Amino acid sequence: MRRSLQRRPAAAAAVLAALLALSACSSESEGADGTAKAAAPTRSAAVPDRQAEAESTSPAPTATTKGPVVPDSALKPVTGSFTEKEKKFLSGRVPQNTDPAAVLQTGQESCQRLERTAKRDKDAAVGAIIAGDIRDAEAVVEHLCPAQKPLFATAKTGFPDGTATNPKAGTYRALTTHPACTWRAIGADGKILASGPTTGSTGTVRAKIPSGTREFTSSACYAWVPA
Numbered sequence: 067m068r069r070s071l072q073r074r075p076a077a078a079a080a081v082l083a084a085l086l087a088l089s090a091c092s093s094e095s096e097g098a099d100g101t102a103k104a105a106a107p108t109r110s111a112a113v114p115d116r117q118a119e120a121e122s123t124s125p126a127p128t129a130t131t132k133g134p135v136v137p138d139s140a141l142k143p144v145t146g147s148f149t150e151k152e153k154k155f156l157s158g159r160v161p162q163n164t165d166p167a168a169v170l171q172t173g174q175e176s177c178q179r180l181e182r183t184a185k186r187d188k189d190a191a192v193g194a195i196i197a198g199d200i201r202d203a204e205a206v207v208e209h210l211c212p213a214q215k216p217l218f219a220t221a222k223t224g225f226p227d228g229t230a231t232n233p234k235a236g237t238y239r240a241l242t243t244h245p246a247c248t249w250r251a252i253g254a255d256g257k258i259l260a261s262g263p264t265t266g267s268t269g270t271v272r273a274k275i276p277s278g279t280r281e282f283t284s285s286a287c288y289a290w291v292p293a
Contacts, residue, residue, distance in 0.1 A: 136160040143167045155209035159202075176201045177211040184217055189291075193241035195221035196289035224291035227284050235277040239270050242288035247271045249284035 141148060141156050143166065148156065155173055160166045180200050184191035195203045195218060207218045224241075225233065233251075240247050249271070250261035259279055263271040272293055275282055284290070 134162045136162055136164070136166060141166050151209045155205055159205070173202060173206050173210055176203070176206045177214075180206065180211055180214055180217070184214060188217060189241050191217050192221045192224070192291060193289040196224045196241070196291070197226050220291060224289055225282075226289050227287045230282045230290075231280070233275050233279055233282045235275050235279065237272060237274050237293040238290040239266075239272050239293040240284070240287040240290055242271075242286070243269045244286045244288070246286040247284065247288075249273045249282065249287060251275050251279040252281045252283065253278055254280045 135158055138153065138157050141153055141160065148166070148170070152170055156166050156170060160169045180191055180194070180203070183194055191214070194200050200206065203218065203221075207214050224238070240249075248261075248263055251259045251273070253259045259276045260274055262273050264273065265271055271287060273282070273284070273290070
């Protein structure tokens with residue numbers, strides 16, 4: 067009997083912990099209109115990449131770095147030499163007191179990630195470019211991954227999840243199969259002209275943007291390209 071009584075406090079604590087966990091899992095935040103908020107924009111199932119996760123934890127200088135940069139004449143590695151294409155990629159991109167080889171390595175890693183993703187799923191690679199998940203995508207493709215130029219050209223026709231102002235009318239598809247993907251097209255008078263999701267047989271969400279749309283807003287859709 068004594069052993070049974072000793073177990074009861076531990077058992078009660080376990081039950082309470084389980085109930086709290088279930089409560090946390092079942093709860094979700096609500097928007098002002100009372101509807102459940104969509105999850106954060108989610109990339110295509112083919113996009114997650116361990117290399118990318120490593121890159122996100124160790125940021126490196128890029129073309130957006132402000133301040134003085136190393137002049138082109140001083141872009142020299144400790145050993146060996148840069149190719150002409152590598153020099154063009156590094157031009158105006160290396161902050162002073164920074165090893166240009168480290169900046170080049172960052173670009174090469176972006177290039178490799180894009181190539182790996184495209185090999186598995188071209189839509190995922192296009193979405194990664196549109197969403198900004200490929201660091202310095204334009205310069206990387208231009209100078210280090212010229213074979214991926216068709217992907218970049220497709221990405222230029224799309225736009226990322228969020229709000230697009232004065233979008234071109236037409237039918238677009240989301241580059242994700244996330245079930246929370248929703249969208250709406252808003253006219254100049256603030257009225258909703260169309261909304262979704264509209265899901266096709268493959269599970270892809272499509273959106274028809276009417277002419278006269280002032281804003282196109284979406285959530286959890288990752289990126290959009292013409293259908």
